[in-house]
Amino acid sequence: MEVKQIGDGVYEITCGTTHYREVNAKVRELVNAGAQKVILKEVYGQRYIGTGIKGKVKIEVHGTAGNDLGIFLYGPEIEVFGNAQDGVGNTMRDGKIVVRGHAGDVCGYGMRGGKVYVEGDVGYRVGIHMKGYKNLVPTFIVGGKAGNFFGEYMAGGILILLGLNRKPGEDIVGDYCATGMHGGVIYVRGEVPKRYLGKEVKVFEPTLEDMKLLTEELKGFSEAFNIPVDEILSEPFTKIVPVSARPYGRMYAHRWGIATGLIK
Amino acid sequence: MLFKKPQVAFYPFMVLRDDYKCVRCKSCVDQCSFDATYYDEDLNMIMNHHENCVNCKRCEAFCPTDAIKVVKNPSTFHPDANWTPEAIRDIHVQMLTGAVILTSTGNDKPIKNYFDHLLLDACQVTNPPIDPLREPMELKTFIGRKTDQLQFDSDGVSIKTTIGKQLELEIPVLFSAMSYGSINLNLQKAMAIACREFGTYWNTGEGGLHKSLREFKDHTIVQVASGRFGVDLEYLETSAAIEIKIGQGAKPGIGGHLPGEKVNEGIAETRMIPVGSDAISPAPHHDIYSIEDLRQLIYALKEATNYEKPVFVKIAAVHNVAAIACGIAHAGADAIAIDGVRGGTGATPKSLRDHVGIPIEMAIAAVDDRLRKEGLRNEVSLIAAGGFRSAVDVLKAIALGADAVYIGTVAKLAAGCTQCQQCHTGRCAWGITTNNPKLAKRLNPDIVAENLYNLLRAWAHDIKELLGAMGINAIESIKGNRLRLRSWGLTEQENKILGVLPAGM
Numbered sequence: 036m037e038v039k040q041i042g043d044g045v046y047e048i049t050c051g052t053t054h055y056r057e058v059n060a061k062v063r064e065l066v067n068a069g070a071q072k073v074i075l076k077e078v079y080g081q082r083y084i085g086t087g088i089k090g091k092v093k094i095e096v097h098g099t100a101g102n103d104l105g106i107f108l109y110g111p112e113i114e115v116f117g118n119a120q121d122g123v124g125n126t127m128r129d130g131k132i133v134v135r136g137h138a139g140d141v142c143g144y145g146m147r148g149g150k151v152y153v154e155g156d157v158g159y160r161v162g163i164h165m166k167g168y169k170n171l172v173p174t175f176i177v178g179g180k181a182g183n184f185f186g187e188y189m190a191g192g193i194l195i196l197l198g199l200n201r202k203p204g205e206d207i208v209g210d211y212c213a214t215g216m217h218g219g220v221i222y223v224r225g226e227v228p229k230r231y232l233g234k235e236v237k238v239f240e241p242t243l244e245d246m247k248l249l250t251e252e253l254k255g256f257s258e259a260f261n262i263p264v265d266e267i268l269s270e271p272f273t274k275i276v277p278v279s280a281r282p283y284g285r286m287y288a289h290r291w292g293i294a295t296g297l298i299k
Numbered sequence: 300m301l302f303k304k305p306q307v308a309f310y311p312f313m314v315l316r317d318d319y320k321c322v323r324c325k326s327c328v329d330q331c332s333f334d335a336t337y338y339d340e341d342l343n344m345i346m347n348h349h350e351n352c353v354n355c356k357r358c359e360a361f362c363p364t365d366a367i368k369v370v371k372n373p374s375t376f377h378p379d380a381n382w383t384p385e386a387i388r389d390i391h392v393q394m395l396t397g398a399v400i401l402t403s404t405g406n407d408k409p410i411k412n413y414f415d416h417l418l419l420d421a422c423q424v425t426n427p428p429i430d431p432l433r434e435p436m437e438l439k440t441f442i443g444r445k446t447d448q449l450q451f452d453s454d455g456v457s458i459k460t461t462i463g464k465q466l467e468l469e470i471p472v473l474f475s476a477m478s479y480g481s482i483n484l485n486l487q488k489a490m491a492i493a494c495r496e497f498g499t500y501w502n503t504g505e506g507g508l509h510k511s512l513r514e515f516k517d518h519t520i521v522q523v524a525s526g527r528f529g530v531d532l533e534y535l536e537t538s539a540a541i542e543i544k545i546g547q548g549a550k551p552g553i554g555g556h557l558p559g560e561k562v563n564e565g566i567a568e569t570r571m572i573p574v575g576s577d578a579i580s581p582a583p584h585h586d587i588y589s590i591e592d593l594r595q596l597i598y599a600l601k602e603a604t605n606y607e608k609p610v611f612v613k614i615a616a617v618h619n620v621a622a623i624a625c626g627i628a629h630a631g632a633d634a635i636a637i638d639g640v641r642g643g644t645g646a647t648p649k650s651l652r653d654h655v656g657i658p659i660e661m662a663i664a665a666v667d668d669r670l671r672k673e674g675l676r677n678e679v680s681l682i683a684a685g686g687f688r689s690a691v692d693v694l695k696a697i698a699l700g701a702d703a704v705y706i707g708t709v710a711k712l713a714a715g716c717t718q719c720q721q722c723h724t725g726r727c728a729w730g731i732t733t734n735n736p737k738l739a740k741r742l743n744p745d746i747v748a749e750n751l752y753n754l755l756r757a758w759a760h761d762i763k764e765l766l767g768a769m770g771i772n773a774i775e776s777i778k779g780n781r782l783r784l785r786s787w788g789l790t791e792q793e794n795k796i797l798g799v800l801p802a803g804m
Contacts, residue, residue: 055602056602059602063605082598082599082602083598083599083602083603086532086602086603087532087602087603087604087605089532102595103586103595103599106599106602107530107531107532107535107599107603109531109532109533121586122586122595125586126527128531128532141585141586144527144585144586145526145527145530147531147571160585163585164525164526164527164581164585166528166571166572167572167573168567168570168571168572171571187585188579188581190572190576190579191572191573191576215579215581217576217577217579218572218573218576280559280573280575280576280577281558281559282577282579283556283577283579284558284559284577285396285398286399287398287399287400287556287648288392288393288396288398288399288400288401289392289400289401289402289721289723289724
């Protein structure tokens with residue numbers, strides 16, 4: 036590991052095969068000492084980059100970001116020049132992650148704030164159990180296609196799937212999309228055949244309100260990857276929302292249910 | 300088919316009221332939260348819907364003239380060892396609802412309690428017992444990873460080895476995870492106060508940490524479960540330790556499910572979900588499908604908190620618990636919490652509560668054995684949970700190989716619980732497992748904190764008396780010391796698993 040200062044508050048760390056624990060400790064140390072930007076070079080799958088830091092610091096990752104990039108993220112902005120592995124933005128609260136490449140499985144798991152933009156494809160179970168509460172609303176945008184269980188158990192937030200640059204015949208999303216979804220909203224560019232969807236959701240045409248929201252949310256993505264918003268919006272979108280905020284309300288009963296009207 | 304619903308026709312409990320003693324004060328009507336009691340103005344009588352009575356005894360406790368007795372309905376079904384009233388009633392519920400039966404308060408089936416078959420040793424003549432009233436007695440327990448060996452400086456006194464973060468307990472007893480939502484803030488606050496006063500820890504459960512309880516940071520274990528409710532960097536930092544919940548004794552293998560109607564403003568804010576939305580914890584953590592993945596989350600938590608917090612992993616005691624526990628130790632956990640088949644303050648499907656898991660006694664013995672054989676025992680602490688009733692149970696668990704014990708039901712009992720098994724309904728008449736503001740205020744956190752403190756004080760002294768009788772003056776010396784246990788009425792196989800000799804040997 037090699038650390039050098041290359042500007043005012045800007046540091047460069049050449050990671051190579053250094054263990055993540057040392058790299059992350061160094062990043063935290065630099066940030067605590069007032070660094071504004073940390074550039075990580077030669078990243079070979081180091082895990083947990085960006086975690087445990089509060090504040091608006093910028094982190095650049097050159098190479099392949101390892102698992103759980105930005106887990107519990109609380110403010111930093113991370114930009115990956117390359118691919119990221121599993122768990123990007125896992126249980127993230129605030130900040131921004133831009134991946135200029137593909138990302139792996141379970142990205143955005145339990146995410147409750149901030150933005151994640153992935154230029155390419157994502158793996159399975161992306162956006163699983165995303166949440167939203169009042170003004171804490173997370174946004175996860177996927178430029179390419181997604182694997183199975185996209186938006187599974189989703190409880191809040193905004194999940195957008197664009198499917199750009201697909202090869203002919205490639206599906207935009209895998210099976211069991213939005214299974215168990217009970218909150219939030221998914222927008223997909225193009226159509227999603229019903230057989231791919233979980234039974235807890237319904238498909239709608241986006242309203243004017245939805246389009247306003249989409250345009251707003253896509254701005255950041257458009258800036259990050261230099262794709263005009265109009266071009267993205269040139270195809271109609273599909274809106275996926277849950278039928279009920281209580282999908283399993285009638286699955287359970289108890290003897291005392293008479294007084295509650297549960298036993299009719 | 301039937302004139303009345305079977306639930307209305309054949310109810311398990313009834314409220315007997317002595318009309319001569321009843322003064323029509325209607326306090327029973329006010330107190331009943333299950334709609335089992337009402338006042339009939341025309342008759343000037345207090346009447347009952349017996350079918351709604353759950354035997355919580357709140358009306359009995361509040362009757363000023365002792366006019367009420369809640370009793371088992373003497374009219375029962377035909378005696379049948381197979382078709383018990385419970386079996387028949389379950390059919391009645393399911394035929395009308397088509398739903399899984401929910402219940403709570405832990406396994407109520409007569410599963411053999413091995414603690415009741417273990418006896419402790421005492422000193423006679425050849426080595427003297429110790430009097431804990433006049434001689435020092437050490438209950439202090441440290442939870443966390445211990446090193447393989449200690450290295451000393453050249454002076455031979457100062458220790459060179461750095462020991463990882465430890466939790467310091469004044470009694471080897473901690474309060475088990477019960478989330479805000481399943482119980483209310485008053486009980487969480489009472490536990491937090493008692494822990495701060497006595498020197499032990501309480502556990503938030505998976506529902507996040509309410510802002511009013513942040514001041515108890517140094518005595519709080521925060522839980523991270525599959526739903527990740529209320530989990531963010533600040534939450535992880537506001538703790539003494541972090542616990543990853545994989546499973547719990549009340550419902551091994553399934554997730555949690557707080558129904559939407561229980562999610563009020565405070566719970567919504569703490570869990571970071573909208574008001575009225577179901578809080579669903581999936582059965583697995585979807586980022587954990589292997590021991591390696593578990594290691595990934597353990598180290599994510601350590602990285603996020605700069606290696607300042609011990610990380611626990613809680614699992615339910617299942618058939619291959621020993622192998623799993625070894626995996627958890629290898630994965631880097633500082634402590635393993637194991638919840639046995641009797642565990643269960645949680646709302647759970649009845650079939651899981653009563654039939655899934657193994658007794659905690661067997662699990663402690665098996666895990667302790669395996670960790671020793673693999674040379675891992677010093678690397679993790681072992682916290683046992685699941686139906687602990689007394690200081691004696693605690694001591695026997697420690698003698699079998701646990702470091703400390705989690706108690707949950709005991710805390711509820713100290714808050715007034717009568718074990719009526721209705722936690723999941725959110726109507727708890729004692730104000731414990733409800734967030735209905737009218738009911739929740741029945742629980743005074745300061746009084747309950749005092750009760751809990753008294754309880755810990757009593758158990759601490761109880762343990763000291765027992766240790767003294769054994770001629771031991773530190774809890775450390777009884778840990779895993781199964782030679783000081785004897786069994787009665789167990790088979791050879793059971794003795795082998797527990798690693799104890801039968802009485803007389």
